[in-house]
Amino acid sequence: MKGLRKILSALERAGIIVEDGLLVLILTSMILLAAGQIVMRNFFDFGFIWNDELLRLLVLWLAVAGALAASRSDKHINIDVLNRFLPQRAAVAVRTVTHLFTAAVCALVAWHSLEFVRTSYEFQDRLLGDVPAWALQSVLPLGFGLIAWRYIVHFARALAGLFRPGSAA
């Protein structure tokens, strides 16, 4: 049990580093590509053919990576009407329900995105010239799968907090 917990927390730390690295990488390349494009077009009358498409894909990746980062500390946009006025234990109980729901929805989204990627694999769609589309699209099942995992962890923590008040919830 202790070994498992150790592995899990090591995984979590590694995940955070990879995730931050990805966010920095995507955003930086976005800024450079988009600004570079203006310079190229105006001063050299020249542009990369795939630049626009690549930038649009980067937005998709950033959306998923950002959503994943937001799920790390449950910072997704929500309606916070009732929770602020509930007693603490009740609020934790409510969170176990909403976390489990979110995990289930994200798992479903991940599963059906996988189907989408599989279809695109079968049709051998190509993007950015000759890059297989499925490779670029697999960010969807991967991202939502990881978000589902994060919410399972949130769920487990809230549940533990419910039965052992005072522990991390």
Place this chain on the structure above:
Amino acid sequence: MIAAGPILLLLALLGAPLFAIIAASAMLGFSREGIDLQALAIEFYGIAEMPILLAIPLFTFAGYLLSESGAPKRLVRLTRALLGWMPAGLAIVSLAACAFFTAFTGASGVTIIALGALLFPALHEAGYPEKFNLGLITSAGSLGLLFAPSLPLILYGIVAEVPVEDLFLAGILPGFLMILFLSGYSVWKNRAIREKLSDFSWREVGAAVREAAWEIPLPLVVLGGIYSGYFAISEAAAVTALYVLIVDVLILREIPLRQLPKIMRESMVLVGGILVILGMSLASTNYMIDSGVPQKLLELVGSLVVGEFTFLLLLLVFLLALGAILDIFSAIVLVVPLILPVALQFGIDPVHLGIVFLATMQLGYITPPVGLNLFIASYRFERPVVDLYLSTLPFFLFLLLSVVIIAFWPGLSLALLA
């Protein structure tokens, strides 16, 4: 199946992430119609098919960088040098500085945190009553929403398929009207306190301008670039992000390089949160349009309402209630596709609708019980949130008055477009 709607609503009210609620309702809708659930992923992938979305992460990052740098301090000094000589000068300075800053940071609460820390003690020192200061800073935290290049304006343009350039222009006069009303209230309210009127000094203006020399070109670059046709919106965003990055990190060196990943992550958490809701709502909106929800809504509203006037009145009441529980970004992606066709039927210009929508949702930031700014200010200034309900009330009423004027005077929004 029939119980699914109320259950989702309950889960939303209990604080489940909105993107999950929207995804669940889209999947329910698709499966009810026998559509393969891959459709959700296909619609979400639509995010990669809207070039203008690029502007959202780039402007957001630039705004977060600015708020971490010395820019807020320089902005306050410059506004103070220019406007501080007026009666209730510092209050007006606060309003102007907050509005300008919010335009760049997109009303994410950053304004209250970045500028509140400077303005709150300064107002106190100048002799303004604390209750007034709390109300002022909290309400001003979302004041610049109607000024370019604010995030909600861009998002409305994307969702309603209206040129973002037009929205940028349309927001200017209504935005000034709001500042004017709050300034007027501040002057009247503080007529009794004798704040020592500071003298206008060209030397101080010169010094403040020199200090802010790197930031002053920013609005010119953004707006000038867009309206001269030199940049597209997303390119202006890229230039802004790169410019701010170079100035704050390399030239002024106010932000150490090792702090960048943290700022990038924080800003992208907000962006990811907005885009994931947008992506899911692409699916749910498509489903709702296919199953004829806008037509049903139109029939319903048509049976209740005759004419533009009553429609606008109903819209305002609806948006005020919506703004009290839903944040501005979710409200735009969820509600605009449904009310836009109805508004068009009643002869309302989509650009004007956008300004009315955003101006009313701006009130939502300070509407009890859950207005975002109320909680941010309560946390930042360590006051119970009920104090903030009371102190923002007069500001709320004046903003409400300006929203009514904006709604029933379309010319104000559309004048600069003619």
